[in-house]
Amino acid sequence: MPWLTIPLLAAALDLWLKDPPNWPHPVRLIGWLLDRLERLVRSSPLPPRLAGLLCVLGLALGVGFAVRLIVSLPMVGWFPALYLSYAGLALGGLLQEGRRVARLLREQDVEAARTALAGLVSRDVEHLDENGIRRALAETVSENLNDAFTAPFFYLAFLGPAGLWAYKTVSTMDSMWGYKTPRWRELGWAAARADDLLAFVPARLTALALTTTARLLGRPAVRLSELRRTASLTESPNAGWPMAAAALALRAGMGGPTSYFGQIKAKPWLGPEGEPWTDQKLNELLRLALLAGLGICATLVLATVLVMQTL
Template identity: 90%
Template sequence: MLWLTLTIPLLAVALDLWLKDPPNWPHPVRLIGWLLDRLERLARSSPLPPRLAGLLCVLGLTLGVGFAVRLIVSLPMVGWFLALYLSFAGLALGGLLQEGRRVAWLLREQDVEAARTALAGLVSRDVEHLDENGIRRALAETVSENLNDAFTAPFFYLAFLGPAGLWAYKTVSTMDSMWGYKTPHWRELGWAAARADDLLAFVPARLTALALTTTARLLGKPGVRLSDLRRTASLTESPNAGWPMAAAALALRAGMGGPTRYFGRIKTKPWLGPEDQIWTDIKLNELFRLTLLAGMGVCAGLILMAQFVILVFSAI
């Protein structure tokens, strides 16, 4: 059990920060996306109500992926190495920071068009009309939010449930990113995927916010009161995304939100943090540093928690 709760997670984090996401390597998320395309056709042709069909897709694919990973990592001789690869492939903190710093560097080089193009690979919003301040704000939002989605949440399930738990979560997260839109095309079929993702990310999102605010305080930033964090996070539609974004905005004293264009339509998002403070190059660099250190704090804390749980259950 020690390899599951200590060695594999630590090595996976080290590989993620070192190798990032090698572009020519096979990635399990691509396979999940391929399966989802075929499941969608099957679900839409089913006589079942769309919500029920979507729910069965979520349950079937999540359990199927979790079971498959469990079998793969149990293989003799190669199981440990496959477990390490699958754990590393499920984390994306290194890639998030690499791409975020690339956008920030392009802005410092005053190559706004290239910065927009790079940002488009990180966000779902329209970027064509963003000025420099808009690019910085969008970058700050996606880096802080994705600290949870790309690292804390998958690592949470890796630490407690191993690679099978990580990829069960990643399956739900991928389904939400592909199906979880509130558009007429996806509202019913993607309902279960969106609700499942909300449930599974509930605790990790709050751990991420706690890690960000605690790390910021250790770095000499003003403290963030829990009541302010809870109130600010509750302004967003998502029950989870607002927590890490609010933590970053309050800790670094820069605003997020406001009018945002998605698929050609303007959506007015609530402001998080001070509206009169913009994201500068200095504050973005502080955010990158804060994100890395908070991620390492999450890693250490979750491993210790997992070890404690194992000791408690082994003593029963």
């Protein structure tokens, strides 16, 4: 199978099949390895930051090397290459769950919408009203367009399935270890910094795709200076870019006081303060995320072709 068809087929399978329940998924294996690796390194004499750095390098390179061996198998290597590429993408599942929350809100089933939203976000949802649910959904859809699709597809397009899963390993480590809590501040430091570095370009590409697609659909243009300034308000060097792009393009605010694990966090306000997310704007965002994702897919495959022709 030609190498160029793998990313395209993987993206198509992701949008078609989503993430079927009860299917084996490589991320679960990585999570299992991380649980055991944590117990091992916490009993070691190494300083936590050094131990965390060695874990990031060792596991990411180890997973990438293992995937490289599997997809290089003669005759049959294309099949695990396609499956592993598809399994590393999650735009289809993100849009499916986002549409479900939006539909429940339209049906005024707020309690069911809260329950569905809880599977997408880490914040506390028990006391969110309809506006709070809409805003939380808008934030997670825009941010995870990068985390669930652009960044993994970026590494798939340029480095193949091995590169995708090396990145996914770092991303999974960040989601499990990258907290600024006493337990994780030192051990998870390297995972958080590595994820920031690897997502730097994809996050900005996602923001550009969102604003460009919105402009093509008739929305007012978003100035790059305004996008950069708004994105810089967030704690993360990357998460603010797609969130700011969606907030500015659709003229609806994100952020504000948010409850995590019973503690209120004062998040910066992105976009026009006081402008709520309506059902119509949520539907626009979900459509925008799909079209931007397709544009990202086409752009990265074309860029890969150009790079290969120059080598």
